[in-house]
């Protein structure tokens with residue numbers, strides 16, 4: 001999996017009094033198998049950025065390259081090139097209209113409000129829509145949909161229900177299943193756990209962890225630093241439309257000078273661990289992910305005295 005953003009800027013409603021530059025020359029390179037969190041204050045541009053990764057938004061300036069798919073704007077023309085296809089290179093020269101279906105399959109995006117992604121009469125039809133759109137016959141598409149629904153924890157009793165009658169959390173699961181059924185190489189989730197109860201949040205994160213371990217990269221937008229500490233390898237920090245920093249959660253949460261100028265608060269469990277370490281307890285901060293792991297680190301440090 002590879003994503004490269006080069007000097008990406010994005011302005012909402014350009015040339016109007018409401019014009020707003022939501023991304024400012026963002027440079028970001030992500031390669032390989034990743035579990036990454038995009039974090040930063042409200043309005044910092046996270047949702048705007050992730051919508052560039054599957055071509056839902058096209059940069060006002062700069063280039064977005066997702067694997068061999070390249071998106072950019074030249075003058076007033078918006079350009080899409082499949083670098084693996086000679087014909088698309090020609091299309092680029094001729095400035096033809098483009099079809100982003102393959103990119104959307106490669107980079108599956110679950111919106112911040114995924115209920116807007118649901119539209120069919122039944123849950124199973126909704127989830128089967130994607131695979132069908134990519135050529136699976138009805139039976140195969142429903143099989144793929146059923147597997148994706150089971151994976152997100154919606155059993156067959158949900159299949160024939162209207163997606164609009166589900167609870168908020170269930171709707172979110174159905175929308176996620178719709179994207180998983182496309183078998184994307186990278187699954188991008190914009191605040192997938194917002195509003196879930198702690199158990200629902202835990203299950204959701206365990207699901208992403210399984211998907212990640214099965215070979216799909218995960219990019220998650222979140223305000224929850226406990227989740228960042230526990231699950232992700234890399235955190236990308238945004239503020240006021242700029243990408244400020246990419247770091248491991250461990251180094252980010254220790255970087256007090258950097259954090260004091262941001263709205264990011266390290267998780268309590270990490271702060272406690274850091275204080276204990278400063279007081280001389282020999283903790284391995286790498287191993288502190290949550291309360292149980294902190295407790296076992298404290299125990300270990302005590303035993304080795």
Ligand SMILES: Nc1ncnc2c1ncn2[C@@H]1O[C@H](COP(=O)(O)OP(=O)(O)OP(=O)(O)O)[C@@H](O)[C@H]1O
Nearest residue numbers: 012013020022040041042043044045046047048049
């Ligand atoms: N459709 C739009 N038209 C005009 N401005 C917009 C639009 N969508 C977002 N913005 C503005 O762009 C900026 C970035 O918004 P964005 O939704 O990317 O932030 P975010 O980091 O995802 O915030 P949150 O954490 O609250 O979801 C904000 O100031 C927002 O008001």
Ligand SMILES: [Mg+2]
Nearest residue numbers: 046047048112
């Ligand atoms: Mg957002």
